[in-house]
Amino acid sequence: xxxxxxxxxxxxxxxxxxxxxxxxxxxxxxxxxxxxxxxxxxxxxxxxxxxxxxxxxxxxxxxxxxxxxxxxxxxxxxxxxxxxxxxxxxxxxxxxxxxxxxxxxxxxxxxxxxxxxxxxxxxxxxxxxx
Numbered sequence: 001x002x003x004x005x006x007x008x009x010x011x012x013x014x015x016x017x018x019x020x021x022x023x024x025x026x027x028x029x030x031x032x033x034x035x036x037x038x039x040x041x042x043x044x045x046x047x048x049x050x051x052x053x054x055x056x057x058x059x060x061x062x063x064x065x066x067x068x069x070x071x072x073x074x075x076x077x078x079x080x081x082x083x084x085x086x087x088x089x090x091x092x093x094x095x096x097x098x099x100x101x102x103x104x105x106x107x108x109x110x111x112x113x114x115x116x117x118x119x120x121x122x123x124x125x126x127x128x129x130x
Contacts (some may be wrong), residue, residue, distance in 0.1 A: 026066035043109030068122040
């Protein structure tokens, strides 16, 4: 998982900000340390809209180790508790649907009016809620 940090200036232009996307390791945003980056292109315009650090071996190993360490405690939770966590995730996700639709638009080129309904989570058993 990654997060978006403050805009940085584009190397090609001093007026077009380019977002830098960080790694997400062990619950925190982690900037890349490899010194290598890949451009993220806007699908409609073809322009560089962000850059993402390419993970070093150490960053990759840290992410895998963090996930592996979290797995036993998550998998040992009772299914009802895990379901409650996932339902809470869905509630938060749906309150931020416009942000999700904007990301789908920027990353995949889908028009906002189509992206917003796509972001809604369907078939999650509303009748099981509380």
